[in-house]
């Protein structure tokens with residue numbers, strides 16, 4: 001009796017691509033939320049860091 005949903009749950013940092021507001025959620029248990037500041041759909045920060053340009 002294996003449960004895959006427990007393995008996949010992880011704490012990740014998400015970021016708003018527009019105003020850079022960040023938040024920690026359980027993924028993929030929680031769906032990607034809408035940014036409370038500007039209403040843009042937030043994205044996983046780790047993925048965005050690849051194309052980082054500071």
Ligand SMILES: [Zn+2]
Pocket residue numbers: 016017018019020021035036037038039040
């Ligand atoms: Zn935002």
